[in-house]
Amino acid sequence: MQRIYFNEVVTRDGFQNEPAFVPTDVKVELIDALSNCGYSKIEVTSFTSAKAIPMLRDAEEVMGRIRRIPGVEYTVLVPNVRGAERALESHADEWNLVMSTSEAHNLSNLRMPREKSFSALKEVIELADGHVPINVSLSACFGCPMEGEVSQEEVLRWAERFVDLGVRGLTICDTTGMAHPSQVARMSHALRERFEQLQLTLHFHNTRGMGLANVVAAVDAGIDRFDASLGGLGGCPYAPGASGNITSEDAIHMLDVMGYDTGIDLIRLLPIARSLPDIVGHDVPGQIAKAGLITDLHPIPASVNELLKESA
């Protein structure tokens, strides 16, 4: 069975977009529960300024209190050198750096041109000095909600620049759900061809319903790592009411039934997914938490059973 690896992003990418603060105790309990499900990586939190993202203002405390399990990497988002120092103190297993491949998107999200982001992240990579593995998440790689098309060559150019700095992994992000399966297949083939030695992760949103179709297209093209959020949290500010990240439990369930080895225990994961609406205080987009696994059969009603006996 082919192995597929999942990075659970609910407590970072998911919670970051929530309107109400999730208490630190609840975050720690959730991460500890997720640690027992078989994820290869969990993006715990972000060392951004508490003013910029108040939802994640408890980053140090969360990192200090979670129980780390061997075999799971606990990664954190590191926006700059100040964040890197905090991540270092918290002994994060990996630093995840972020910038956008679209100038307007980078200016909009990070308030600086891409070149300035690149320089700032280069400093962070130098600070890591090979002691902490670096992953770079490139945003808006399948299109920018303001600029429109972002060419594959532009994405590969930025990827190449980070590879030259010695990063371990690259996450190619469809930040606002603009990717479609043909485009994903092309991008995945190109990434595999150029960066075969790297940890290549794809990050999809289900904003336009294509999330799981994109996962299949990527897997078919040889990609074996995905970001996903429990419950499908992480909606985009450009699309109120639309879905967020692809839903971890839905993506894992699909790949499981298709015969891939995700390493994840869905029977453990499902009750955690089902607790999420209580944690965030609203319904979430995930489907199998509502519908059950395809193997969850329903009892045959007594009246039908009678008919079955007659027809046998």
Next chain:
Amino acid sequence: MQRIYFNEVVTRDGFQNEPAFVPTDVKVELIDALSNCGYSKIEVTSFTSAKAIPMLRDAEEVMGRIRRIPGVEYTVLVPNVRGAERALESHADEWNLVMSTSEAHNLSNLRMPREKSFSALKEVIELADGHVPINVSLSACFGCPMEGEVSQEEVLRWAERFVDLGVRGLTICDTTGMAHPSQVARMSHALRERFEQLQLTLHFHNTRGMGLANVVAAVDAGIDRFDASLGGLGGCPYAPGASGNITSEDAIHMLDVMGYDTGIDLIRLLPIARSLPDIVGHDVPGQIAKAGLITDLHPIPASVNELLKESA
């Protein structure tokens, strides 16, 4: 560009599962609007007994009042000989007959064994006598929520029996959202191999989030006809809160951006999709009605524009 054909099922499969009656005027107006969007087929209503499905008790009136457009086939669900007589009077362009490939599902839904359903539908086909094209929709072809697995051979066996009776088309239905892309690929190849001369349609539900991934798998295997419902209506009684049929506008949008020719004018269809929550009185699962097309760009905020000028 490869052509993909859509059959819009919102007013039959969609409304049939709604709790509140949609007024006849609204149904007629909706179908007339849909007729102008480029669908190859619209499943207008069902000639079931008004007692069994009160939502569609206005079948004759709806069929009598819609404006039929050349190039669009107006099909109806015909459950039995009595329904066929009504469909004949209403001059339906096609009769869609339904039975399940799972005994428990057939008993549960139609209250009779599959053999009895087959005989009843055979009578209907004889009544059509080659004057009205017949489509047979086989339910639960990718799994039964009570029996579990339904083998591909079982599906093909029932399909074969109807083909022997001279039907024009077959719709292979994933009635409760249990299909996954690998299974769909296998089934699609088998169907194409055995029934190449037939109109082959696939009918997916998005109950477990795999709907559009299944469409791509089917298209990749040479299938070019799909059922879909505006807004993704048609939830399953076994999965409260879960999605229904695949969403027409989301499926069409995906295939459009992938470069297929769906023949459908999304710019016309989208406002109709956006009117659906008002018609049914609740939110619907469709995504692009909320998120917009991937080509719907957002204006660059003034502050970002300033930064863009500086960075240029």
